[in-house]
Amino acid sequence: MxxxxxxxxxxxxxxxxxxxxxxxxxxxxxxxxxxxxxxxxxxxxxxxxxxxxxxxxxxxxxxxxxxxxxxxxxxxxxxxxxxxxxxxxxxxxxxxxxxxxxxxxxxxxxxxxxxxxxxxxxxxxxxxxxxxxxxxxxxxxxxxxxxxxLDYVNEWTWKKDVKSPNKEYNARVICHHNVDSMDIFLSILQRDGTQVHLEKVISEQPDEFAYAEHLGELTWVSDFEVALINKTGTEKYSATLNN
Structure with missing residues (x-):
């Protein structure tokens, strides 16, 4: 056990x-x-x-x-x-x-x-x-x-990075679990790992049953736009890289 x-x-x-x-x-x-x-x-x-x-x-x-x-x-x-x-x-x-x-x-x-x-x-x-x-x-x-x-900071990355269609960027989902909220961010990085964009797309109750439904699929909509789609496919949260 x-x-x-x-x-x-x-x-x-x-x-x-x-x-x-x-x-x-x-x-x-x-x-x-x-x-x-x-x-x-x-x-x-x-x-x-x-x-x-x-x-x-x-x-x-x-x-x-x-x-x-x-x-x-x-x-x-x-x-x-x-x-x-x-x-x-x-x-x-x-x-x-x-x-x-x-x-x-x-x-x-x-x-x-x-x-x-x-x-x-x-x-x-x-x-x-x-x-x-x-x-x-x-x-x-x-x-x-x-x-x-770690200064009591509960921060973790959900699943693996996803590469953009043009192979120039990687995207990831970063979760910040706080006392009052679970804040979910979309992060876009260059191939060398340099972060070029970070955007908070969701703020939810700090409980797995509340925020897990948002974590369905991370996908690129275009070469410069990435989206997090919820488990039911009914909601999409996106971040766009200014080029």
Whole structure:
């Protein structure tokens, strides 16, 4: 089994006062009030936290590559204000690790500070898991060090370069995975590798399920125009080299 995913999560915490208030206002039972409370007061927090931390967790996954484990394909760091149960739970290969965390503190940080906080939380969870499962922590620390050396910049090239019809240029898709967005650029380079044009063509939510649909095919429309076509072939984003 290979470790494929690492994520931070914000588990739902039941607020009894909110539940009681909802039960009175909506005249409903406890279970229904809990569902309403989650939908109104927690779901968006959880989603926002997942999006803002995905930049670093995705970068960590990419740099780690294939890492063989005995029984864990995903590590889920449960970020909670108060840890009531220290146990690490393995549910069908998903290892959930509780870590103490303040959402208010995290929300008040700037982009770089959020990236650093994400990496700290991720490593704290991984170290707890490594200690319990007797894993070698060194490979994980090496990845954290790489991220620090790269200044927490998650930038990567999608697929291979595509040569222009006249053989004079190469085009590539460059992805910048930020805290608040995934910015996708079209880059045009001369044959010697010198970049002569860089244009941001898409800004999407920083989540694979949101931006992956844009990454369908990179093709040259002419000797000087390159286009990124989405997976369904319904949208085209192009960049043109002034000649």
């Amino acid at each position: 290979y470790l494929k995913e690492l994520n931070l999560d914000l588990p739902y915490i039941v607020d009894d006062e909110n539940i009681e208030s909802i039960m009175k206002k909506q005249k409903c039972e406890y279970n229904e009030a809990t569902k309403l409370d989650y939908a109104l007061n927690w779901k968006w927090k959880r989603r926002s936290f997942s999006l803002e931390t995905r930049c670093i967790t995705a970068m960590y996954e990419r740099l780690l590559g294939k890492y063989k484990t005995k029984d864990c394909w995903k590590v889920l760091i449960d970020c909670v204000e108060n840890i009531t149960d220290e146990r690490i739970v393995n549910d069908s290969g998903v290892c959930s690790v509780p870590i103490q965390f303040s959402l208010n503190d995290f929300s008040g940080k700037n982009e770089l500070e959020k990236k650093k906080a994400t990496l700290r939380l991720l490593m704290e969870g991984i170290e707890k898991l490594a200690l319990r499962n007797n894993l070698d922590i060194d490979p994980f620390r090496e990845i954290a060090l790489q991220i620090e050396e």
